[in-house]
Amino acid sequence: xxxxxxxxxxxxxxxxxxxxxxxxxxxxxxxxxxxxxxxxxxxxxxxxxxxxxxxxxxxxxxxxxxxxxxxxxxxxxxxxxxxxxxxxxxxxxxxxxxxxxxxxxxxx
Amino acid sequence: xxxxxxxxxxxxxxxxxxxxxxxxxxxxxxxxxxxxxxxxxxxxxxxxxxxxxxxxxxxxxxxxxxxxxxxxxxxxxxxxxxxxxxxxxxxxxxxxxxxxxxxxxxxxxxxxxxxxxxxxxxxxxxxxxxxxxxxxxxxxxxxxxxxxxxxxxxxxxxxxxxxxxxxxxxxxxxxxxxxxxxxxxxxxxxxxxxxxxxxxxxxxxxxxxxxxxxxxxxxxxxxxxxxxxxxxxxxxxxxxxxxxxxxxxxxxxxxxxxxxxxxxxxxxxxxxxxxxxxxxxxxxxxxxxxxxxxxxxxxxxxxxxxxxxxxxxxxxxxxxxxxxxxxxxxxxxxxxxxxxxxxxxxxxxxxxxxxxxxxxxxxxxxxxxxxxxxxxxxxxxxxxxxxxxxxxxxxxxxxxxxxxxxxxxxxxxxxxxxxxxxxxxxxxxxxxxxxxxxxxxxxxxxxxxxxxxxxxxxxxxxxxxxxxxxxxxxxxxxxxxxxxxxxxxxxxxxxxxxxxxxxxxxxxxxxxxxxxxxxxxxx
Amino acid sequence: xxxxxxxxxxxxxxxxxxxxxxxxxxxxxxxxxxxxxxxxxxxxxxxxxxxxxxxxxxxxxxxxxxxxxxxxxxxxxxxxxxxxxxxxxxxxxxxxxx
Numbered sequence: 001x002x003x004x005x006x007x008x009x010x011x012x013x014x015x016x017x018x019x020x021x022x023x024x025x026x027x028x029x030x031x032x033x034x035x036x037x038x039x040x041x042x043x044x045x046x047x048x049x050x051x052x053x054x055x056x057x058x059x060x061x062x063x064x065x066x067x068x069x070x071x072x073x074x075x076x077x078x079x080x081x082x083x084x085x086x087x088x089x090x091x092x093x094x095x096x097x098x099x100x101x102x103x104x105x106x107x108x
Numbered sequence: 109x110x111x112x113x114x115x116x117x118x119x120x121x122x123x124x125x126x127x128x129x130x131x132x133x134x135x136x137x138x139x140x141x142x143x144x145x146x147x148x149x150x151x152x153x154x155x156x157x158x159x160x161x162x163x164x165x166x167x168x169x170x171x172x173x174x175x176x177x178x179x180x181x182x183x184x185x186x187x188x189x190x191x192x193x194x195x196x197x198x199x200x201x202x203x204x205x206x207x208x209x210x211x212x213x214x215x216x217x218x219x220x221x222x223x224x225x226x227x228x229x230x231x232x233x234x235x236x237x238x239x240x241x242x243x244x245x246x247x248x249x250x251x252x253x254x255x256x257x258x259x260x261x262x263x264x265x266x267x268x269x270x271x272x273x274x275x276x277x278x279x280x281x282x283x284x285x286x287x288x289x290x291x292x293x294x295x296x297x298x299x300x301x302x303x304x305x306x307x308x309x310x311x312x313x314x315x316x317x318x319x320x321x322x323x324x325x326x327x328x329x330x331x332x333x334x335x336x337x338x339x340x341x342x343x344x345x346x347x348x349x350x351x352x353x354x355x356x357x358x359x360x361x362x363x364x365x366x367x368x369x370x371x372x373x374x375x376x377x378x379x380x381x382x383x384x385x386x387x388x389x390x391x392x393x394x395x396x397x398x399x400x401x402x403x404x405x406x407x408x409x410x411x412x413x414x415x416x417x418x419x420x421x422x423x424x425x426x427x428x429x430x431x432x433x434x435x436x437x438x439x440x441x442x443x444x445x446x447x448x449x450x451x452x453x454x455x456x457x458x459x460x461x462x463x464x465x466x467x468x469x470x471x472x473x474x475x476x477x478x479x480x481x482x483x484x485x486x487x488x489x490x491x492x493x494x495x496x497x498x499x500x501x502x503x504x505x506x507x508x509x510x511x512x513x514x515x516x517x518x519x520x521x522x523x524x525x526x527x528x529x530x531x532x533x534x535x536x537x538x539x540x541x542x543x544x545x546x547x548x549x550x551x552x553x554x555x556x557x558x559x560x561x562x563x564x565x566x567x568x569x570x571x572x573x574x575x576x577x578x579x580x581x582x583x584x585x586x587x588x589x590x591x592x593x594x595x596x597x598x599x600x601x602x603x604x605x606x607x608x609x610x611x612x613x614x615x616x617x618x619x620x621x622x623x624x625x626x627x628x629x630x631x
Numbered sequence: 632x633x634x635x636x637x638x639x640x641x642x643x644x645x646x647x648x649x650x651x652x653x654x655x656x657x658x659x660x661x662x663x664x665x666x667x668x669x670x671x672x673x674x675x676x677x678x679x680x681x682x683x684x685x686x687x688x689x690x691x692x693x694x695x696x697x698x699x700x701x702x703x704x705x706x707x708x709x710x711x712x713x714x715x716x717x718x719x720x721x722x723x724x725x726x727x728x729x
Contacts, residue, residue, distance in 0.1 A: 022230050026690070026698060029683050032230075059697035059708065063225050064690075067359055067380075082374030086381070089366040091195030091203055094142070095697075104210045143694070144713065154639045168639065225695055235698075237676040237688025244692030247712075252668040253634045253643040278638050323686050324676040575638045610639045 011077055014040040024072065025065040027058020032072055039076040045085040046070060056087070059095045112138045114422055115202050115215035117193045117364060120148020121408045122400025122415035123221030124176050124185070129419030129437075131183040133428045138213075139185060140204050142192035146180075147173040148223055150408060152246040154278075155271055156550035156609070158296075158509040160527055162444050163409045166511040166548050168609065170250075176412070196220070196368040198393050217395045217422045220365050220383070221415060224358035224401035229263070232318045238325030242272040242355035249279040257351025261328050262286045263316055264355030265479075267295035267407075272355060273303045278573060283308045284347045287330050289315040289337055292476040296453065297505045298551025304479035305628040307591030312477055317344060319352055328352050360402045368396055377455055378404030388438070389418030390425075397422060406448075406455065413445045451506040451528035466506045467530055475504060480589040485624075489532040490521075493559065493624075497567075498539045499546075500624075501531045502553045502589075515548035546571050547608035556615075559623045566623035567600065572614040577602060578631055586618050586626035595622045597629055633672050651720040666711035666722055667692065667699050678711060679725035701725045 020033025030053050043049050046056075046069065055069055056062025062069070066087075074081040092101065116127045119141035131137045145151070153169020164172055180187065188206070195203030200215045226241040233239070238257065242264065245256040260281050262273045265288035273283050286303060291313045293300050304310065313332055317339060320327040332343035357379065365383035366372050371392035373384050382403050389397040399418035400411035417438055424434040449455060452462050452471075463471055467489065474482045481502060485491050490501025499520060501512065506528040513523040513531065520537040523529050539556070546554045546569060556569035568586070578584065578599045586597035601615035618626045636642045646661040653675060660669025667689050670678070677686040678699045690698040694713035702723040703709035711722070 019232070022232055023235050024230055026235055026687075026696065029681055029685070059700070060695060063361075064228055064696050067227060068230060086366070086372075089363040091367065092205070093194045093363055093367070094192050094205070096194070096205060100205065100208050101210065103208055105212070144715075226691065235685055235687060237678070237686055240689055241691050241696075244689060244712075247692040248668065248671065248689075249634060250640065252664055253637065253640070254668050254671050255632045255634060256671075258632075279634055280632075324688065573638045575636055577638075 009077070011040065024068050025055035025058065025062075027060050027064075028054045028056075030055040035069060035072050036076050039073055044073075044077065046073065046087040047085070049073065050087055061093070061095060062087070109212055109214050111214045111216070112136055113216045113426065114138075114219065115140065115200070115213065115217070116219045116221060117196070117202070118148065118221035118223055118400070118402075119143075119146035119187050119189070120221060120223050120400065120411070121150055121173075121176065122223070122402075122411040122418075123148070123219065124180050124187075125412045125415030126219045126221060126397075126399050126419035126422075127185040127187075128176075128180050128183045129416045130423050130428075131180075131185045133420075133423045135423055135426065135428055137185055139187045140191040140193050140202070141187065141189055144190055146177060146187050146189060149243065149246075150176070152243070152250045153408065154250050154275060157409055158407075158507060158550045159409050159448060160508070160510050161514065163413075163448060165509060166550055166609070169408065172408075172412075193364060196364045198369045198396070200395050215395075216426065217397065218368075219389070219397045219399055219415075219418050219422065220368075220402055221398070221400045221418075222361040222364060222402045224405055225361050226354070227357040227359050228354055229315075229356050231316045233321065233325070234319060236319055236321050236325050237323070238321065238350055239319055239352045239354070242268050242353050245272055245276060245351075245353050249275060249281075255279055255281050256353070257281060257349070259284050259349045260351040260353055261330075261347055261349045262353045262355060264288060264357070265290070265293040265295060265300065265310065265312070266355060266357065267299060268358075269355030270295040270299035270303055272353065273308060274299070274306075276353075277303070277306055277308075280575075281351075284349050285309050285311055285330070286479070287311045287314050287316065289313065289333055293479060296507055296551060297472065297475040298503060298507075298553040300475065300479040301481065301502065301589060302552045305587055305589050305591050307587065310479040311345070314343075314345075316352065325350055325352055358401060358405045360405060362402050365391060365396070365398060365402065368393055370396060370398075375404070377458055379458075380405065387417075387442070388421035389414065390421065404455070410445060410448050413441050413448070417441045417445070447527050448508050450508050453505075453507060465504070465530060466526070466528060469504075469530075472504055478590070480591075482589070489530050492533050492535060494533070494535055495559075496539070497541050497556060497558045499533055500555045500557045501533060501545075501549075502555070503531050503549075503551060506530065509550060511548040511550070512545045512554060515544040517542060517544065521545055541569070543569060543603060543613045544607065546613055547605075547611045552611075555627065557623055560620050561617075564620055565617050566620045567615050567617050568623055568626050569601070569613050569615040570627060570629065572612045572629070573610065577604075577612055578614060578629065582631060584629055584631040586616060586622060587628040587630055588625050589627050591628065593630075594625055595619055597626065599629065649716060649718040651716060651718070651722060653722045654724055660716045662717060663715045666701070666703065666709075666714050666716050666720070669716050670711065670722070677724065680727070682727045
């Protein structure tokens with residue numbers, strides 16, 4: 001679990017790439033360039049990235065883009081995707097309206 | 109709080125199988141599934157499965173699904189549909205959304221069998237309507253009887269990409285190309301060969317550069333990539349298509365396991381981020397088990413056995429079966445699972461470059477790179493020049509499958525003890541032309557051939573699963589393994605039978621010189 | 632296009648026809664099939680436009696990706712690929728809001 005990336009590691013400058021404007025997170029319309037730039041701004045974990053850019057925070061909850069985001073961040077940091085601190089899995093696993101979330105029954 | 113002895117999350121092949129085993133020995137089981145129908149992805153699988161008799165080989169996926177549901181009902185398994193598990197905790201407390209309510213339910217044990225979701229890749233234009241997952245294509249055509257598109261480009265040459273391409277052809281769609289960034293085909297060679305002979309071109313070491321369109325897909329450009337997957341300038345190819353289908357793998361849907369604080373691992377052999385589990389599906393959290401794709405991507409056949417193992421393990425751990433009963437059952441399941449995990453495509457061989465078959469024959473490079481066999485077809489034991497009518501078995505990779513051996517009433521086909529061995533055709537046996545082997549082959553790799561009927565002509569009988577079915581007397585064209593028109597052909601026989609299970613046997617007459625090359629018929 | 636007869640699945644069974652409106656136009660579909668299936672059969676590709684204005688349609692077809700959401704009977708964010716069609720439904724292209 002604790003794989004915190006060394007925040008003093010030199011990952012170089014942000015260098016624009018040709019495909020930076022391609023969408024990664026379909027729900028929140030976050031591009032590859034935005035994710036790469038955020039890494040250079042100091043966002044080194046998936047959890048932080050989700051809070052910072054809202055990638056993976058839309059209706060599908062990162063089910064579609066999760067692996068791609070992981071790959072892009074790892075490449076930018078020069079580490080293996082598996083060495084990236086994963087996002088925390090927490091309830092609710094599926095998006096739902098607040099009124100349903102609030103309609104909490106003990107389970108009869 | 110409602111309490112169950114066992115809560116199963118997911119009513120797919122693994123979850124249902126687990127629930128059946130546990131319920132059969134008297135456990136009180138409930139299965140939650142977020143979908144409106146049970147069966148997971150099984151009901152979209154209209155092809156015949158590989159394996160042995162014990163794995164229900166040569167039975168189509170949706171039929172296996174129907175049987176599984178029946179078995180679950182008989183075992184007294186309760187399946188609650190439209191029930192989304194939104195939370196799972198180490199204490200085996202399950203939060204499930206049913207209708208407009210969140211319910212808290214406690215299990216003495218929980219089996220997570222949530223399966224997988226489709227992986228994606230992105231490229232300019234990938235959010236346009238018309239770019240869809242391969243699973244979406246299957247859902248549309250095989251469940252809802254709607255063509256996903258008129259003209260489709262498939263990205264991904266794994267078994268999903270190959271099988272869905274063939275299913276698109278069966279649904280009457282045109283498949284413009286099958287593209288993969290990898291330098292070789294990922295799925296079974298027999299699946300590739302049946303797509304190739306229909307005339308679908310394969311582009312290996314190619315990927316999508318851009319999808320074009322304003323409101324929806326109107327075309328796609330692919331280009332060749334080098335060994336580090338960078339585009340090679342000047343290699344672009346354009347296709348006018350209305351649909352682009354992504355079949356680039358599956359990701360285990362393991363978030364619930366993570367949430368329940370199961371120890372997780374990123375394991376390339378399991379194709380993703382999965383809970384660590386022992387051979388019985390037990391995770392690091394006491395009382396929480398996993399089965400099926402959520403614990404590592406494999407086939408539905410393996411998922412069903414893994415489910416049964418997890419189900420009977422829970423029953424053992426809660427003392428519903430004795431140690432002896434458990435051992436007896438689990439040994440049978442493990443043997444079945446072990447035989448499915450053999451051969452070139454076994455999980456342990458993922459990423460390996462296999463040059464030779466178990467028999468020591470060089471693996472066909474053509475099949476891996478182009479999707480079809482050429483002259484090397486004659487180096488395999490199933491392909492022999494024999495006088496008179498005989499089967500020709502173009503099965504050239506070691507995969508765990510053997511129904512053809514039992515299909516032949518005359519014993520012409522031999523695989524032997526090892527399920528992955530290549531089928532061997534006996535030079536001296538008496539083929540009666542019943543065609544059972546042709547229909548039994550899930551890979552559609554068996555043909556009945558008579559090289560010379562005495563007049564300079566010969567016949568080829570091939571499996572045919574398309575509509576409209578040609579009629580006896582129809583004159584058309586024979587296609588090669590590559591899908592190229594090679595000669596005129598006359599349909600001399602069409603056979604259908606319940607025993608063939610929707611595979612028709614088409615016999616065409618072609619000049620003798622083309623008999624060993626003609627592998628498909630078009631009107 | 633609908634598949635009337637399939638080599639493996641046979642003839643598509645008879646189902647009850649229903650009428651619904653799509654952006655005010657009357658369209659026919661079959662009762663109980665996903666709204667998305669009826670729209671696809673009618674040639675509708677665009678289900679919504681994102682906040683940034685890009686068109687979206689069916690992507691996963693099993694209710695996971697939520698790209699196919701539309702306004703159904705006045706309610707936004709309805710996953711049309713898993714919501715069964717019924718007589719008289721009002722289906723509208725969704726703009727923004729997801």
